[in-house]
Amino acid sequence: MTRDLSSESGRSEENSGPSDVPERRQSGTTCSSRSRLGRRAFLAGTGLVVGTAGARWLWRHTEGFQSADVTVLKAQSYDARLEVLLREGLDELGIDARWARGKSILLKPNLVVPAKESPHANTHPAIICAVAELFRRWDAREVFVAEGPAYYRDSRLVLDESGVTSMLERAGLEYVDLNHDDVFSAENRLGFTGISHFYLPRALRRADLVVSLAKMKTHHWAGLTLSMKNLFGVVPGICYGWPKSVLHAAGIAKSVLDLTATIRPALGIIDGIVGMEGDGPIMGTPKRANLLVMGTNLPAVDATAARLMGFDPQRIPYLRAASGRLGPICSRHIRQCGEPLQGLVRRFELLDHPTMRVFRDA
Amino acid sequence: MTTWIDSARDALVRQRANEPGWGYRVDGRAFVEPTSLASLALLASARDPVSERLAREAADWLAEIQRQDGALGLAAGIPTPCWGTPYAILLWAALGDYQTQRREAAEWLLGVAAKTHPPDATGVISHDTSIAGWPWVENTHSWLEPTAMAVLALRREGHECHPRVREGIRLICDRSVRSGAWNFGNRAVFGSTAPPQAAPTGMALLALAATDVEAGLIEGGCRYLRNALRRMRTPRSLAWGLMGLDAWRERPPEADTWLAKSVAAAGPSGSAPADLAQLMLAASGQTLGLLGVDAFRRSSVR
Numbered sequence: 001m002t003r004d005l006s007s008e009s010g011r012s013e014e015n016s017g018p019s020d021v022p023e024r025r026q027s028g029t030t031c032s033s034r035s036r037l038g039r040r041a042f043l044a045g046t047g048l049v050v051g052t053a054g055a056r057w058l059w060r061h062t063e064g065f066q067s068a069d070v071t072v073l074k075a076q077s078y079d080a081r082l083e084v085l086l087r088e089g090l091d092e093l094g095i096d097a098r099w100a101r102g103k104s105i106l107l108k109p110n111l112v113v114p115a116k117e118s119p120h121a122n123t124h125p126a127i128i129c130a131v132a133e134l135f136r137r138w139d140a141r142e143v144f145v146a147e148g149p150a151y152y153r154d155s156r157l158v159l160d161e162s163g164v165t166s167m168l169e170r171a172g173l174e175y176v177d178l179n180h181d182d183v184f185s186a187e188n189r190l191g192f193t194g195i196s197h198f199y200l201p202r203a204l205r206r207a208d209l210v211v212s213l214a215k216m217k218t219h220h221w222a223g224l225t226l227s228m229k230n231l232f233g234v235v236p237g238i239c240y241g242w243p244k245s246v247l248h249a250a251g252i253a254k255s256v257l258d259l260t261a262t263i264r265p266a267l268g269i270i271d272g273i274v275g276m277e278g279d280g281p282i283m284g285t286p287k288r289a290n291l292l293v294m295g296t297n298l299p300a301v302d303a304t305a306a307r308l309m310g311f312d313p314q315r316i317p318y319l320r321a322a323s324g325r326l327g328p329i330c331s332r333h334i335r336q337c338g339e340p341l342q343g344l345v346r347r348f349e350l351l352d353h354p355t356m357r358v359f360r361d362a
Numbered sequence: 363m364t365t366w367i368d369s370a371r372d373a374l375v376r377q378r379a380n381e382p383g384w385g386y387r388v389d390g391r392a393f394v395e396p397t398s399l400a401s402l403a404l405l406a407s408a409r410d411p412v413s414e415r416l417a418r419e420a421a422d423w424l425a426e427i428q429r430q431d432g433a434l435g436l437a438a439g440i441p442t443p444c445w446g447t448p449y450a451i452l453l454w455a456a457l458g459d460y461q462t463q464r465r466e467a468a469e470w471l472l473g474v475a476a477k478t479h480p481p482d483a484t485g486v487i488s489h490d491t492s493i494a495g496w497p498w499v500e501n502t503h504s505w506l507e508p509t510a511m512a513v514l515a516l517r518r519e520g521h522e523c524h525p526r527v528r529e530g531i532r533l534i535c536d537r538s539v540r541s542g543a544w545n546f547g548n549r550a551v552f553g554s555t556a557p558p559q560a561a562p563t564g565m566a567l568l569a570l571a572a573t574d575v576e577a578g579l580i581e582g583g584c585r586y587l588r589n590a591l592r593r594m595r596t597p598r599s600l601a602w603g604l605m606g607l608d609a610w611r612e613r614p615p616e617a618d619t620w621l622a623k624s625v626a627a628a629g630p631s632g633s634a635p636a637d638l639a640q641l642m643l644a645a646s647g648q649t650l651g652l653l654g655v656d657a658f659r660r661s662s663v664r
Binding site (some may be wrong): 152177218243 | 374385386387390391393395436440441445477484486497499501502503505508527543547551552554556557559560584594595596597598599634636
């Protein structure tokens with residue numbers, strides 16, 4: 001099976017939101033058409049319009065009747081208690097050893113830069129290790145770490161200089177470079193971007209479960225980068241480039257949704273102990289939030305994290321587009337487990353630039 | 363006495379995929395880039411019958427999967443993207459043969475250009491977005507590595523003076539950060555300068571070999587690499603960084619030691635084919651000749 005990658009990228013703007021998602025035209029009538037159609041047809045047509053509009057309103061208001069659980073935990077540092085915290089957090093979601101037993105689990109952290117100068121840019125090695133150890137205790141058949149950094153083709157350098165390599169060696173964990181893996185073609189399950197198929201790394205076929213281990217960061221194009229945007233690192237750079245230009249050209253928000261729908265991660269965990277604010281995802285400054293956020297529905301996880309960062313999820317284009325399609329983002333449809341959000345919100349500042357006002361008023 | 367290069371050659375020969383090429387993974391199928399690099403590495407390490415045979419078999423395979431328009435995709439059955447085309451040209455040229463394949467590939471490269479935009483008046487993107495280099499994926503923006511490799515391959519094919527090559531050189535110069543080093547191709551975004559990286563800097567210096575670009579740019583790139591490579595032992599960064607320094611006769615005296623340590627860190631059988639190939643290329647005194655850089659120097663002297 002062959003795919004012409006270059007012909008399939010959409011032409012949407014970056015940060016596009018649902019405004020450019022094609023909507024079905026409403027049926028409508030005019031006075032002249034009313035006289036032609038007759039009273040009954042007019043009433044039927046009006047009813048259809050009202051019904052359609054009402055259904056649309058209802059769908060949006062209920063987010064497609066979707067709901068999800070998200071756990072928020074306080075975590076003061078990257079110390080040994082992380083595994084216990086994670087176990088408690090997953091327990092709140094009804095996830096226990098049965099979830100992992102016998103499974104091959106791919107842990108997908110966010111590793112973007114050799115982190116000597118900026119450890120707050122990457123998912124902390126202690127988080128990766130704690131998650132891996134927990135799943136191993138739960139008798140997972142295998143746990144391996146996989147990432148495809150978007151700005152560094154030399155992923156080994158990123159791992160070495162961010163302390164991940166030494167952690168992997170101590171823990172006996174395998175690392176798979178998703179940028180240079182063998183590839184297979186998978187149908188785009190959602191299709192917002194107009195890309196019909198994605199090339200995905202072979203490692204996804206090996207894994208029964210994919211866990212997005214994201215970092216809590218602002219992002220100068222997308223507003224925020226959390227568990228869903230983290231999935232950009234799954235698609236191989238040999239197919240999409242460094243950075244992954246095709247996805248940017250197709251629209252970041254749309255690409256985030258399409259990849260989430262296609263890859264279907266089973267769990268999202270966000271490292272918000274020390275995140276990044278300002279000029280994320282790479283050049284920002286550390287922001288301590290002392291939080292872990294986790295859940296099985298990634299839009300709900302990201303929406304909760306957005307609130308904790310002082311954002312309205314409706315102002316983040318990819319979250320607004322995900323609402324009712326991939327999951328709920330409204331707080332009334334998200335059951336908050338663990339710590340209540342009140343008192344935990346830490347305002348993450350955005351880059352000081354006029355283009356950021358789309359994500360939050362100054 | 364067996365050197366690491368001998369062991370690496372043996373490992374590379376064993377790692378050949380089911381097709382007459384090499385993959386990104388030891389157990390993976392053949393892809394254009396690692397196949398070209400591995401073949402070049404075998405030729406660079408020893409121009410013996412084994413190297414010639416394996417390199418020619420790889421070159422024949424590349425010729426088989428070459429598209430009708432002259433481009434090469436990633437692998438058999440993956441016709442796009444085509445950023446690997448320059449690597450195939452370099453292998454074919456190193457074998458001194460495959461004239462038709464080289465000509466058609468070069469014509470395709472000359473005919474393709476990355477997407478451009480008017481220069482960013484807002485200043486968010488600091489590089490000149492109107493210069494057309496080469497993209498990773500067709501119909502997308504230019505980036506450093508595909509542009510540098512395209513320039514290198516096209517210069518190898520004698521297109522030094524072609525407007526596309528001159529434009530590619532202009533793009534490489536425009537994308538430098540802090541007067542001389544390079545990264546994936548972003549100078550600065552929203553006023554923040556992206557950090558330089560060793561492999562793209564090395565590729566840029568290779569592509570610019572024996573050109574008359576601003577001397578400060580070259581000096582800055584070499585200075586960055588001389589400092590950065592002291593601590594880097596990952597194959598990709600170390601190898602391309604050293605090849606870039608070689609292109610400007612700036613090879614550090616410790617280079618061979620660094621290369622040996624890089625191999626030792628993974629062990630020859632534990633390294634992926636592309637990693638071994640890159641290290642072998644950086645170790646060999648024949649590489650610049652195979653890539654055409656020696657010829658660039660000779661023509662620039664004249």
